[in-house]
Amino acid sequence: NELNGTVSGRVRIFDFDGNQWAQVGEDLLGEAQGDFFGRKIALNGDGTMLLAGSYANDANGTNSGSARIFKEANGGWQQIGEDIDGEAEDDFFGEQLDISEDGFIIGIAGASNDNNSFENSGHVKMYEVDATLDITESVLSNNIVYPNPANKYVNFANLDHVEKISIYSIHGQELKSIDVENSTKHIDISDLSVGTYFIRLISGDSIRTLKLIKY
Numbered sequence: 001n002e003l004n005g006t007v008s009g010r011v012r013i014f015d016f017d018g019n020q021w022a023q024v025g026e027d028l029l030g031e032a033q034g035d036f037f038g039r040k041i042a043l044n045g046d047g048t049m050l051l052a053g054s055y056a057n058d059a060n061g062t063n064s065g066s067a068r069i070f071k072e073a074n075g076g077w078q079q080i081g082e083d084i085d086g087e088a089e090d091d092f093f094g095e096q097l098d099i100s101e102d103g104f105i106i107g108i109a110g111a112s113n114d115n116n117s118f119e120n121s122g123h124v125k126m127y128e129v130d131a132t133l134d135i136t137e138s139v140l141s142n143n144i145v146y147p148n149p150a151n152k153y154v155n156f157a158n159l160d161h162v163e164k165i166s167i168y169s170i171h172g173q174e175l176k177s178i179d180v181e182n183s184t185k186h187i188d189i190s191d192l193s194v195g196t197y198f199i200r201l202i203s204g205d206s207i208r209t210l211k212l213i214k215y
Helices: none
Strands: 010-016 021-029 041-043 049-054 066-073 076-079 096-099 105-110 123-128 144-146 153-157 164-168 174-179 186-188 195-203 206-214
Touching: 010 049, 021 066, 021 076, 041 096, 049 096, 049 105, 066 105, 123 195, 174 186
Parallel strands: none
Antiparallel strands: 010 021, 041 049, 049 066, 066 076, 096 105, 105 123, 144 153, 153 186, 164 174, 164 195, 195 206
């Protein structure tokens, strides 16, 4: 599509009612010429969360790439947060991507990223999405989580205002949790498999998410 320039791209979502297809919300457009927005998209299980890539977007250099996530709201599509941009020229970030069944975990690949000291070694970045759009990071910005990477226990400090701490798999499944007021300030992770997890610290409507590496 060329509404915002040659091959800028466009995404349309349709719902089938058993007889015919009806468009859901408005057209979503690429930002600039050559973005190829919509070459790769993913929907969550109920179709209310949409992840769309612009692998040739130039926000951080030519073909650095970008992705945007949207939530269906009031008959339209509302972008959640800022654009998620590739790190450098020719990363092609957003050429491959996916979203979890519940829509709260997304993965975006930059297959040509060079950050591992090898040309085009590539990387995948995982993100947690707060679909409520009500995140107040300042309340939770001083929390300390250690050690990380960890093998047996994860310890927590500076937990003022924190009510609950949970550990999630990369698929969005809650695996462990503690009530901060009534629990010791650590979580035993010795029974978890080696890999990547997410720690979620909750204070009222505020959520902070950190990546945890289990070795």
